[in-house]
Amino acid sequence: MFIGVDHGTRAIRLANTEGKCFIIPRAEAGLLAPSKIAGRIREAFDLAPGTGGGSDGDGDGDGSGAGRAEKVELLALCYSMGDGISEIVRIEDAENRGVISQDGAGLHVGGGTNVFDAVLAARWPAILLPGIHDRSDIDPRMRVFSHGASPEKVGLAYKVRRDGPEDFIISDASSNVVTIGVVDGRIVGAIDAPIFAPGLLHGPLDVAAIRAVDAGKTTANEAFTRGGILRKRGLTLKGCTPEEKEAAFEALALYAAMEIAAMAVLLRDQGAAKPALYLAGDPASRIVRRVSGLLGREVLALAGCDAALGCALIAEDVYKGAREVLGIGVDGRVRW
Template identity: 40%
Template structure:
């Protein structure tokens, strides 16, 4: 039997397939813009061809989509409404690729579940529900991958286009801090006073401000690769950008550790995302926190979702404290 996980990332859709009896997953990445131009059948065929699977052999797919703020449990894709979201409007960039993949899987006849995000209706620490949204579903995939490695108590910080940090205590998600609240990422970040004034004056939308408030914009670099190359040349603006990412990520991790303390644990630190692939940033975070971290790669969300699919197919009733509303049909 084969189990597939789908990561709805900021720039790409990532698929991971776990084969019964093997530990090494097959992987596929499709840019969201490319997925938007494909038909549903083309997406399923690409999944079959590139992952080396047949749709009839897939036991279950676990799908993440957008903010996942319309559901609080892991739901059967056949019964979930509006793809499990309240609205696609708001913070983030829309290409249509994620919805194409979601609909392709929903219409394929393959059994699938939809992973929720964490938001103000979630059964997490109620103090965190002052914010309407805490984290999108793919972060739960990353967290489950860490859980499957044997960790019950940890803080996970996903640092890439944006920065989101999540806490797990006693194997349950207890809260998270979303990208528009605290630490900036490469492209996205919270709105400061200047941004709020620009929005009030009609100079830009709030979403435009959010998606252009990361360290790249302020440092003047086009993308992560240009930033890394500049940092290797010791350009001051590039090093400042990386130092800023590391400082705020460490502060966000420390804040979730305060929350974990209320649950009687301190927790290991996991770092994931494209920025986690930059050793300079990881070393800085470890220096600020005084700990050694566990670094996960960008495939962790898709693999974690595949691990969820496997365990749900085998009868799991909850995942990291989230109820599973799926019953396998025979």
């Protein structure tokens, strides 16, 4: 079996190449021991017994595996920003879990760390995917930004690429807005959440936020995590009135469309005049028609587990000998 792991803002999603998906909210994963998480993964995918996720008598994945025969051939994992690596590496070869620092733009909950440690302790064959950043093999002009996209966007792009198109743009619009561009099956650039469009929760630092940081009223990371369409107004989706919620999604659709249009400039300069357009994220199905109208072109919505599925497909192809994925190289130590 090949499994992919999407380390999302609000949840950890796992999928296999047959399309089965298993979701653990990040906050919940942050409270679970790695052994418990490994047990839940075994149970969700009917995996054969092995190391990790041992018996503790509470029925949460005891590792007995009675009657089960599934085996992990290879697992592809996303973790945090993925900015400490620029190639696909074995999980055991990744220093500091493949990140430069745990500090950065976003909330650190600990759920992704526990899932990473669960995979490592279970000794499942696993590879770690890099994010897109200023040391990636992308259009050199895009390297002015230190970070473009986290590793799960590579999974999203691979799912779309395996479906057929070679030239496309994906905007993942939800808590954040992150947009990635692909030409001839290679990632050429990405726009990360602190750069351009605000999501519902997080957003780039505007003039007011910069002033607040300079005045010592907040940190830069706090300003980012409170800079989204809703959080700037002290709102949450659950606490919104119907009118406030509709206004928030209308703004999200506008910003996603603007970011797609900006990425289209790069792709046109790369020779892709009419790339396929996709929208990802939990609100995708709700706002995709509006985004299509704003752009005057068809935009297709991706499913919630497509990033994890794309990671599983990467695992399968690397297992079969692929030495590059979307222009990202595979480290020479990755052999099965």
